[in-house]
Amino acid sequence: MGLFHGDDPHAHTVRTGGPLRVGIGGPVGSGKTALVAALCRTLSGRLSIAVVTNDIYTTEDAEFLRRNAVLPDERISAVQTGCCPHTAIRDDITANLDAVDDLVERFADLDVVLVESGGDNLTASFSKGLVDVQVFVVDVAGGDKVPRKGGPGVTGADLLVINKRDLAPLVGADLDVMTSDADRVREGRPVALVSLREDPAAGPVVDWLLAELEHHRAHTAGAAPAAAPHAHA
Amino acid sequence: MTAAPAGVAALLALADQRLPSGGHVHSGGVEEAVRGHLLTDGPTLRAFLHRRLLSVGRVTAGLSAAAVGLTAATVGRLDAEADARTPSPAQRAASRAQGRGLLRLARAGWVGPHVDLVWADLGARPHHPLVLGCAARAAGLGAGEAALVAAYLAVTGPATAAQRLLGLDPVEVAVATLDLGAAVDAVAREAAAVALAAAPPTGWHALPDDGDPLLDLLAERHAARGDRLFAS
Numbered sequence: 060m061g062l063f064h065g066d067d068p069h070a071h072t073v074r075t076g077g078p079l080r081v082g083i084g085g086p087v088g089s090g091k092t093a094l095v096a097a098l099c100r101t102l103s104g105r106l107s108i109a110v111v112t113n114d115i116y117t118t119e120d121a122e123f124l125r126r127n128a129v130l131p132d133e134r135i136s137a138v139q140t141g142c143c144p145h146t147a148i149r150d151d152i153t154a155n156l157d158a159v160d161d162l163v164e165r166f167a168d169l170d171v172v173l174v175e176s177g178g179d180n181l182t183a184s185f186s187k188g189l190v191d192v193q194v195f196v197v198d199v200a201g202g203d204k205v206p207r208k209g210g211p212g213v214t215g216a217d218l219l220v221i222n223k224r225d226l227a228p229l230v231g232a233d234l235d236v237m238t239s240d241a242d243r244v245r246e247g248r249p250v251a252l253v254s255l256r257e258d259p260a261a262g263p264v265v266d267w268l269l270a271e272l273e274h275h276r277a278h279t280a281g282a283a284p285a286a287a288p289h290a291h292a
Numbered sequence: 293m294t295a296a297p298a299g300v301a302a303l304l305a306l307a308d309q310r311l312p313s314g315g316h317v318h319s320g321g322v323e324e325a326v327r328g329h330l331l332t333d334g335p336t337l338r339a340f341l342h343r344r345l346l347s348v349g350r351v352t353a354g355l356s357a358a359a360v361g362l363t364a365a366t367v368g369r370l371d372a373e374a375d376a377r378t379p380s381p382a383q384r385a386a387s388r389a390q391g392r393g394l395l396r397l398a399r400a401g402w403v404g405p406h407v408d409l410v411w412a413d414l415g416a417r418p419h420h421p422l423v424l425g426c427a428a429r430a431a432g433l434g435a436g437e438a439a440l441v442a443a444y445l446a447v448t449g450p451a452t453a454a455q456r457l458l459g460l461d462p463v464e465v466a467v468a469t470l471d472l473g474a475a476v477d478a479v480a481r482e483a484a485a486v487a488l489a490a491a492p493p494t495g496w497h498a499l500p501d502d503g504d505p506l507l508d509l510l511a512e513r514h515a516a517r518g519d520r521l522f523a524s
Contacts, residue, residue, distance in 0.1 A: 151314060153312060153393035154389075157392060
Protein backbone atom coordinates (compact mmCIF):
# COMPACT_ATOMS: atom_id res chain seq x y z
CA MET A 60 0.00 0.00 0.00
CA GLY A 61 1.14 3.51 -0.66
CA LEU A 62 2.28 5.79 2.09
CA PHE A 63 0.63 8.90 0.81
CA HIS A 64 -2.82 7.81 -0.24
CA GLY A 65 -5.79 9.96 0.62
CA ASP A 66 -6.20 13.71 0.75
CA ASP A 67 -3.92 16.22 2.38
CA PRO A 68 -3.00 14.63 5.69
CA HIS A 69 -1.65 17.91 7.06
CA ALA A 70 -4.55 18.90 9.26
CA HIS A 71 -2.26 19.58 12.21
CA THR A 72 -1.58 23.06 13.46
CA VAL A 73 1.78 24.46 12.45
CA ARG A 74 3.68 26.41 15.08
CA THR A 75 5.61 29.47 14.05
CA GLY A 76 9.28 28.83 13.49
CA GLY A 77 11.53 26.24 15.05
CA PRO A 78 12.17 22.61 14.25
CA LEU A 79 9.55 20.03 13.31
CA ARG A 80 8.48 18.26 16.51
CA VAL A 81 7.64 14.62 15.96
CA GLY A 82 6.01 12.49 18.66
CA ILE A 83 6.73 8.77 18.60
CA GLY A 84 4.38 6.70 20.73
CA GLY A 85 3.21 3.12 21.05
CA PRO A 86 3.02 0.12 23.36
CA VAL A 87 6.04 -1.27 25.20
CA GLY A 88 8.32 -3.33 22.97
CA SER A 89 6.79 -2.26 19.67
CA GLY A 90 10.03 -0.66 18.49
CA LYS A 91 9.81 3.04 19.34
CA THR A 92 13.43 3.34 20.40
CA ALA A 93 14.58 1.21 17.47
CA LEU A 94 12.69 3.57 15.16
CA VAL A 95 14.23 6.65 16.77
CA ALA A 96 17.67 5.06 16.40
CA ALA A 97 16.94 4.23 12.76
CA LEU A 98 15.77 7.78 11.97
CA CYS A 99 18.84 9.28 13.64
CA ARG A 100 21.19 6.88 11.88
CA THR A 101 19.66 7.57 8.48
CA LEU A 102 19.12 11.31 8.79
CA SER A 103 21.69 12.75 11.19
CA GLY A 104 24.18 13.19 8.34
CA ARG A 105 21.94 15.66 6.54
CA LEU A 106 19.64 17.05 9.23
CA SER A 107 20.20 18.54 12.66
CA ILE A 108 18.31 16.21 15.02
CA ALA A 109 17.70 16.02 18.77
CA VAL A 110 15.77 13.47 20.83
CA VAL A 111 13.72 13.67 24.04
CA THR A 112 13.06 10.34 25.76
CA ASN A 113 10.33 9.64 28.35
CA ASP A 114 11.30 6.37 29.92
CA ILE A 115 9.97 4.62 32.98
CA TYR A 116 13.28 4.89 34.73
CA THR A 117 14.48 8.02 33.01
CA THR A 118 17.54 6.92 31.11
CA GLU A 119 17.10 3.40 29.69
CA ASP A 120 16.17 4.57 26.19
CA ALA A 121 18.59 7.49 26.27
CA GLU A 122 21.37 5.06 27.20
CA PHE A 123 20.39 2.76 24.31
CA LEU A 124 20.68 5.66 21.88
CA ARG A 125 24.02 6.70 23.38
CA ARG A 126 25.42 3.16 23.28
CA ASN A 127 24.45 2.87 19.66
CA ALA A 128 26.08 6.23 19.03
CA VAL A 129 23.31 7.42 16.75
CA LEU A 130 23.54 10.97 18.13
CA PRO A 131 26.02 12.87 20.28
CA ASP A 132 25.12 12.76 23.99
CA GLU A 133 24.24 16.42 24.20
CA ARG A 134 21.49 15.98 21.62
CA ILE A 135 19.65 13.43 23.77
CA SER A 136 17.56 14.58 26.73
CA ALA A 137 15.73 12.28 29.16
CA VAL A 138 12.76 13.52 31.19
CA GLN A 139 11.10 11.97 34.23
CA THR A 140 7.40 11.36 33.92
CA GLY A 141 6.43 10.85 37.55
CA CYS A 142 5.27 7.28 37.05
CA CYS A 143 2.77 8.45 34.46
CA PRO A 144 4.17 8.58 30.89
CA HIS A 145 0.79 9.31 29.39
CA THR A 146 0.27 12.46 31.47
CA ALA A 147 3.68 13.79 30.44
CA ILE A 148 2.85 13.78 26.72
CA ARG A 149 -0.79 14.76 26.82
CA ASP A 150 -2.24 16.26 30.00
CA ASP A 151 0.69 18.19 31.46
CA ILE A 152 3.47 18.45 28.90
CA THR A 153 5.58 20.91 30.88
CA ALA A 154 8.60 18.66 31.48
CA ASN A 155 8.75 17.74 27.80
CA LEU A 156 8.32 21.33 26.64
CA ASP A 157 11.16 22.37 28.92
CA ALA A 158 13.39 19.66 27.45
CA VAL A 159 12.51 20.68 23.88
CA ASP A 160 13.04 24.37 24.66
CA ASP A 161 16.46 23.61 26.17
CA LEU A 162 17.51 21.65 23.07
CA VAL A 163 16.27 24.39 20.74
CA GLU A 164 18.21 26.92 22.79
CA ARG A 165 21.37 24.79 22.65
CA PHE A 166 21.18 23.93 18.94
CA ALA A 167 19.92 26.88 16.92
CA ASP A 168 20.02 24.91 13.66
CA LEU A 169 17.71 22.06 14.72
CA ASP A 170 15.56 20.65 11.92
CA VAL A 171 13.77 17.91 13.83
CA VAL A 172 13.10 17.06 17.47
CA LEU A 173 11.91 13.51 18.07
CA VAL A 174 9.91 13.10 21.29
CA GLU A 175 9.70 9.42 22.22
CA SER A 176 6.97 8.58 24.70
CA GLY A 177 7.36 6.02 27.44
CA GLY A 178 5.88 2.68 26.51
CA ASP A 179 2.18 3.00 27.16
CA ASN A 180 -1.04 1.48 25.90
CA LEU A 181 -3.31 1.99 22.92
CA THR A 182 -4.97 5.07 24.41
CA ALA A 183 -1.76 7.14 24.47
CA SER A 184 -1.49 10.18 22.23
CA PHE A 185 0.51 13.39 22.13
CA SER A 186 -0.81 16.86 22.83
CA LYS A 187 -0.68 19.24 19.84
CA GLY A 188 0.97 21.65 22.25
CA LEU A 189 4.01 19.39 22.33
CA VAL A 190 4.37 17.97 18.79
CA ASP A 191 3.50 18.98 15.23
CA VAL A 192 2.99 15.43 13.99
CA GLN A 193 2.92 12.03 15.65
CA VAL A 194 3.85 8.50 14.76
CA PHE A 195 2.28 5.51 16.51
CA VAL A 196 4.28 2.28 16.47
CA VAL A 197 2.62 -1.12 16.93
CA ASP A 198 4.07 -4.48 16.07
CA VAL A 199 2.90 -7.64 14.37
CA ALA A 200 3.84 -9.79 17.36
CA GLY A 201 1.36 -7.83 19.50
CA GLY A 202 -1.41 -9.53 17.54
CA ASP A 203 -3.16 -8.69 14.28
CA LYS A 204 -6.22 -7.42 16.15
CA VAL A 205 -4.43 -4.27 17.34
CA PRO A 206 -5.39 -2.03 14.38
CA ARG A 207 -9.02 -3.14 14.64
CA LYS A 208 -9.11 -2.34 18.36
CA GLY A 209 -8.17 1.19 17.50
CA GLY A 210 -7.59 3.86 20.15
CA PRO A 211 -6.36 7.42 19.60
CA GLY A 212 -2.84 6.34 18.63
CA VAL A 213 -3.90 3.83 15.99
CA THR A 214 -6.71 5.94 14.55
CA GLY A 215 -5.39 9.47 14.94
CA ALA A 216 -1.60 9.35 14.52
CA ASP A 217 -0.30 11.09 11.41
CA LEU A 218 1.60 7.91 10.57
CA LEU A 219 0.88 4.41 11.85
CA VAL A 220 3.94 2.16 11.76
CA ILE A 221 3.34 -1.58 11.89
CA ASN A 222 6.75 -2.98 12.82
CA LYS A 223 8.23 -6.52 12.76
CA ARG A 224 6.46 -7.53 9.55
CA ASP A 225 9.06 -10.30 9.24
CA LEU A 226 7.53 -12.03 12.28
CA ALA A 227 4.07 -12.38 10.75
CA PRO A 228 4.41 -16.05 9.70
CA LEU A 229 5.95 -16.97 13.05
CA VAL A 230 3.13 -15.53 15.16
CA GLY A 231 0.29 -16.33 12.77
CA ALA A 232 -0.54 -12.71 12.07
CA ASP A 233 -2.29 -11.70 8.87
CA LEU A 234 -0.66 -8.57 7.47
CA ASP A 235 -3.51 -7.93 5.02
CA VAL A 236 -5.98 -7.94 7.91
CA MET A 237 -3.80 -5.53 9.85
CA THR A 238 -3.41 -3.03 7.02
CA SER A 239 -7.03 -3.19 5.88
CA ASP A 240 -8.26 -2.79 9.47
CA ALA A 241 -5.91 0.14 9.92
CA ASP A 242 -7.11 1.75 6.69
CA ARG A 243 -10.70 1.38 7.81
CA VAL A 244 -10.21 3.31 11.08
CA ARG A 245 -7.65 5.85 9.84
CA GLU A 246 -9.68 7.74 7.25
CA GLY A 247 -6.89 7.81 4.71
CA ARG A 248 -4.00 8.63 6.99
CA PRO A 249 -0.87 6.68 6.00
CA VAL A 250 0.28 3.32 7.31
CA ALA A 251 3.84 1.99 6.98
CA LEU A 252 4.46 -1.74 7.22
CA VAL A 253 8.11 -2.22 8.15
CA SER A 254 10.69 -4.49 9.69
CA LEU A 255 13.31 -2.39 11.40
CA ARG A 256 15.44 -5.52 11.70
CA GLU A 257 15.41 -6.16 7.96
CA ASP A 258 15.35 -2.48 6.95
CA PRO A 259 17.38 -0.65 9.64
CA ALA A 260 17.21 2.52 7.54
CA ALA A 261 13.42 2.68 8.10
CA GLY A 262 12.93 3.78 4.48
CA PRO A 263 9.16 4.44 4.40
CA VAL A 264 9.23 6.33 7.71
CA VAL A 265 12.17 8.44 6.56
CA ASP A 266 10.30 9.34 3.39
CA TRP A 267 7.24 10.34 5.39
CA LEU A 268 9.30 12.42 7.82
CA LEU A 269 11.11 14.29 5.04
CA ALA A 270 7.79 15.13 3.40
CA GLU A 271 6.45 16.38 6.74
CA LEU A 272 9.57 18.47 7.26
CA GLU A 273 9.18 20.05 3.84
CA HIS A 274 5.56 20.83 4.60
CA HIS A 275 6.49 22.25 8.00
CA ARG A 276 9.10 24.53 6.45
CA ALA A 277 6.77 25.70 3.73
CA HIS A 278 4.03 26.55 6.22
CA THR A 279 6.13 28.00 8.99
CA ALA A 280 6.03 31.75 9.13
CA GLY A 281 9.43 33.39 9.14
CA ALA A 282 11.30 30.12 8.75
CA ALA A 283 14.49 29.97 6.77
CA PRO A 284 14.08 28.63 3.21
CA ALA A 285 14.58 24.91 2.92
CA ALA A 286 18.27 25.19 2.16
CA ALA A 287 19.26 21.92 3.81
CA PRO A 288 19.88 19.25 1.20
CA HIS A 289 17.27 16.58 1.56
CA ALA A 290 16.34 14.55 -1.46
CA HIS A 291 13.35 12.30 -1.42
CA ALA A 292 14.10 8.64 -1.70
CA MET B 293 -24.07 30.04 54.39
CA THR B 294 -22.43 33.10 52.92
CA ALA B 295 -21.45 33.45 49.27
CA ALA B 296 -17.85 32.65 48.34
CA PRO B 297 -15.68 35.77 48.09
CA ALA B 298 -14.57 37.02 44.68
CA GLY B 299 -11.64 35.22 43.11
CA VAL B 300 -12.34 31.80 44.58
CA ALA B 301 -12.62 30.20 41.13
CA ALA B 302 -9.12 31.47 40.29
CA LEU B 303 -7.90 30.19 43.64
CA LEU B 304 -9.29 26.73 42.88
CA ALA B 305 -7.68 26.76 39.44
CA LEU B 306 -4.25 27.63 40.84
CA ALA B 307 -4.51 24.89 43.46
CA ASP B 308 -5.76 22.29 40.96
CA GLN B 309 -3.19 19.58 40.40
CA ARG B 310 -4.36 19.32 36.82
CA LEU B 311 -3.03 22.82 36.20
CA PRO B 312 -0.46 22.03 33.50
CA SER B 313 2.63 23.49 35.11
CA GLY B 314 4.73 20.36 35.58
CA GLY B 315 4.02 19.55 39.22
CA HIS B 316 3.06 15.95 38.51
CA VAL B 317 6.65 14.89 37.82
CA HIS B 318 7.79 16.04 41.29
CA SER B 319 7.22 13.87 44.37
CA GLY B 320 8.60 16.26 46.99
CA GLY B 321 10.84 13.59 48.47
CA VAL B 322 8.20 10.86 48.47
CA GLU B 323 9.93 8.63 45.91
CA GLU B 324 13.12 8.53 47.94
CA ALA B 325 11.20 8.05 51.20
CA VAL B 326 9.41 5.08 49.62
CA ARG B 327 12.73 3.66 48.42
CA GLY B 328 14.12 3.96 51.92
CA HIS B 329 11.02 2.33 53.48
CA LEU B 330 10.33 5.46 55.51
CA LEU B 331 6.99 5.84 53.78
CA THR B 332 5.11 2.59 53.45
CA ASP B 333 1.41 3.07 54.16
CA GLY B 334 -1.38 5.48 55.08
CA PRO B 335 -0.12 6.40 58.58
CA THR B 336 3.47 7.04 57.45
CA LEU B 337 2.11 9.12 54.56
CA ARG B 338 0.14 11.25 57.02
CA ALA B 339 3.25 11.82 59.12
CA PHE B 340 5.29 12.68 56.03
CA LEU B 341 2.73 15.16 54.71
CA HIS B 342 2.37 16.88 58.07
CA ARG B 343 6.12 17.20 58.40
CA ARG B 344 6.41 18.61 54.88
CA LEU B 345 3.62 21.11 55.56
CA LEU B 346 5.44 22.43 58.62
CA SER B 347 8.69 22.98 56.70
CA VAL B 348 8.33 23.32 52.93
CA GLY B 349 4.68 24.37 53.31
CA ARG B 350 5.46 27.20 55.72
CA VAL B 351 8.41 28.45 53.68
CA THR B 352 6.66 28.40 50.31
CA ALA B 353 3.50 29.92 51.81
CA GLY B 354 5.53 32.84 53.18
CA LEU B 355 7.43 33.37 49.93
CA SER B 356 4.26 33.14 47.83
CA ALA B 357 2.48 35.65 50.06
CA ALA B 358 5.43 38.03 49.84
CA ALA B 359 5.61 37.60 46.05
CA VAL B 360 2.12 39.05 45.69
CA GLY B 361 3.70 42.45 46.37
CA LEU B 362 6.77 41.86 44.21
CA THR B 363 8.18 44.68 42.07
CA ALA B 364 10.92 44.60 39.46
CA ALA B 365 13.29 46.09 42.02
CA THR B 366 12.69 43.42 44.64
CA VAL B 367 12.69 40.21 42.55
CA GLY B 368 16.37 39.55 43.19
CA ARG B 369 15.97 39.92 46.92
CA LEU B 370 13.03 37.52 47.20
CA ASP B 371 14.84 35.04 44.95
CA ALA B 372 17.76 35.17 47.38
CA GLU B 373 15.40 34.70 50.33
CA ALA B 374 14.04 31.59 48.59
CA ASP B 375 17.53 30.21 47.99
CA ALA B 376 18.46 30.88 51.61
CA ARG B 377 15.47 28.82 52.78
CA THR B 378 16.18 26.00 50.35
CA PRO B 379 19.63 24.65 51.24
CA SER B 380 19.37 21.50 49.10
CA PRO B 381 20.53 22.17 45.51
CA ALA B 382 18.16 19.45 44.29
CA GLN B 383 15.22 21.17 45.95
CA ARG B 384 16.26 24.49 44.50
CA ALA B 385 16.36 22.92 41.04
CA ALA B 386 12.93 21.35 41.59
CA SER B 387 11.50 24.69 42.73
CA ARG B 388 12.94 26.51 39.72
CA ALA B 389 11.75 23.81 37.30
CA GLN B 390 8.20 24.16 38.63
CA GLY B 391 8.52 27.94 38.58
CA ARG B 392 9.48 27.77 34.92
CA GLY B 393 6.44 25.60 34.18
CA LEU B 394 4.01 27.85 36.02
CA LEU B 395 5.54 30.91 34.36
CA ARG B 396 4.81 29.42 30.91
CA LEU B 397 1.18 29.06 31.93
CA ALA B 398 0.99 32.48 33.61
CA ARG B 399 2.40 34.21 30.53
CA ALA B 400 -0.37 32.64 28.46
CA GLY B 401 -3.03 33.42 31.03
CA TRP B 402 -2.32 37.00 32.07
CA VAL B 403 -0.66 39.98 30.40
CA GLY B 404 1.42 40.52 33.51
CA PRO B 405 1.24 40.35 37.32
CA HIS B 406 0.54 44.09 37.71
CA VAL B 407 1.66 47.48 36.46
CA ASP B 408 4.99 47.46 38.30
CA LEU B 409 6.08 44.04 37.11
CA VAL B 410 6.21 42.15 33.82
CA TRP B 411 6.71 38.38 33.52
CA ALA B 412 10.17 38.85 32.04
CA ASP B 413 11.28 40.52 35.29
CA LEU B 414 11.08 37.12 36.98
CA GLY B 415 13.79 35.64 34.74
CA ALA B 416 13.69 32.29 32.95
CA ARG B 417 13.74 29.99 35.99
CA PRO B 418 12.25 31.72 39.02
CA HIS B 419 11.44 29.82 42.20
CA HIS B 420 7.92 28.39 42.11
CA PRO B 421 6.56 30.47 45.05
CA LEU B 422 7.60 33.70 43.34
CA VAL B 423 5.65 32.82 40.20
CA LEU B 424 2.75 31.55 42.28
CA GLY B 425 2.49 34.84 44.18
CA CYS B 426 2.64 36.82 40.95
CA ALA B 427 0.05 34.59 39.28
CA ALA B 428 -2.21 35.00 42.30
CA ARG B 429 -1.84 38.76 42.05
CA ALA B 430 -2.58 38.64 38.32
CA ALA B 431 -5.73 36.64 39.08
CA GLY B 432 -6.89 39.28 41.52
CA LEU B 433 -5.98 37.31 44.63
CA GLY B 434 -4.10 38.43 47.72
CA ALA B 435 -1.33 37.23 50.01
CA GLY B 436 -3.64 34.99 52.03
CA GLU B 437 -4.83 33.10 48.98
CA ALA B 438 -1.32 32.78 47.53
CA ALA B 439 -0.10 31.34 50.83
CA LEU B 440 -3.04 28.95 50.93
CA VAL B 441 -2.30 27.56 47.46
CA ALA B 442 1.38 27.10 48.33
CA ALA B 443 0.65 25.31 51.60
CA TYR B 444 -1.98 23.13 49.93
CA LEU B 445 0.33 22.14 47.06
CA ALA B 446 3.09 21.27 49.53
CA VAL B 447 0.79 18.49 50.71
CA THR B 448 -1.20 17.41 47.65
CA GLY B 449 1.69 16.95 45.21
CA PRO B 450 3.50 14.44 47.44
CA ALA B 451 0.20 12.77 48.34
CA THR B 452 -0.49 11.99 44.68
CA ALA B 453 3.05 10.71 44.20
CA ALA B 454 2.63 8.35 47.16
CA GLN B 455 -0.64 7.10 45.76
CA ARG B 456 1.04 6.26 42.46
CA LEU B 457 4.13 4.68 43.99
CA LEU B 458 2.48 2.63 46.73
CA GLY B 459 -0.87 1.92 45.14
CA LEU B 460 -2.63 3.30 48.19
CA ASP B 461 -6.40 3.53 48.32
CA PRO B 462 -7.16 6.91 46.67
CA VAL B 463 -9.88 7.58 49.23
CA GLU B 464 -7.43 7.00 52.08
CA VAL B 465 -5.01 9.47 50.49
CA ALA B 466 -7.75 12.03 49.91
CA VAL B 467 -8.90 11.73 53.51
CA ALA B 468 -5.31 12.22 54.70
CA THR B 469 -5.16 15.55 52.86
CA LEU B 470 -8.65 16.54 54.00
CA ASP B 471 -7.68 15.86 57.61
CA LEU B 472 -4.74 18.21 57.18
CA GLY B 473 -7.11 20.97 56.04
CA ALA B 474 -7.13 22.90 59.30
CA ALA B 475 -3.35 22.68 59.56
CA VAL B 476 -2.99 23.92 55.96
CA ASP B 477 -5.29 26.85 56.74
CA ALA B 478 -3.29 27.72 59.85
CA VAL B 479 0.08 27.54 58.11
CA ALA B 480 -1.19 29.78 55.32
CA ARG B 481 -2.79 32.26 57.68
CA GLU B 482 0.34 32.64 59.81
CA ALA B 483 2.67 32.86 56.81
CA ALA B 484 0.50 35.47 55.11
CA ALA B 485 0.33 37.51 58.32
CA VAL B 486 4.13 37.55 58.55
CA ALA B 487 4.47 38.48 54.88
CA LEU B 488 1.91 41.29 55.16
CA ALA B 489 3.64 42.70 58.26
CA ALA B 490 7.09 42.61 56.65
CA ALA B 491 8.23 45.77 54.88
CA PRO B 492 9.73 44.64 51.56
CA PRO B 493 12.43 43.92 50.89
CA THR B 494 14.44 44.18 54.11
CA GLY B 495 11.61 42.92 56.29
CA TRP B 496 11.50 39.65 54.34
CA HIS B 497 14.17 38.19 56.58
CA ALA B 498 11.28 37.52 58.97
CA LEU B 499 9.46 35.21 56.50
CA PRO B 500 9.10 31.60 57.71
CA ASP B 501 12.40 29.73 57.47
CA ASP B 502 11.58 26.31 58.88
CA GLY B 503 13.89 23.62 57.56
CA ASP B 504 13.83 19.84 57.60
CA PRO B 505 17.18 18.07 57.18
CA LEU B 506 15.41 14.80 56.39
CA LEU B 507 13.67 16.32 53.35
CA ASP B 508 16.93 17.95 52.26
CA LEU B 509 18.69 14.61 52.52
CA LEU B 510 15.95 12.75 50.65
CA ALA B 511 16.10 15.32 47.85
CA GLU B 512 19.87 15.02 47.52
CA ARG B 513 19.91 11.24 47.58
CA HIS B 514 17.12 11.13 45.03
CA ALA B 515 18.88 13.50 42.65
CA ALA B 516 21.95 11.27 42.64
CA ARG B 517 19.99 8.26 41.38
CA GLY B 518 20.00 7.27 37.73
CA ASP B 519 16.79 5.27 38.02
CA ARG B 520 14.09 7.63 39.20
CA LEU B 521 10.50 7.98 38.17
CA PHE B 522 10.08 11.54 39.43
CA ALA B 523 12.22 14.59 38.77
CA SER B 524 12.39 15.26 42.53
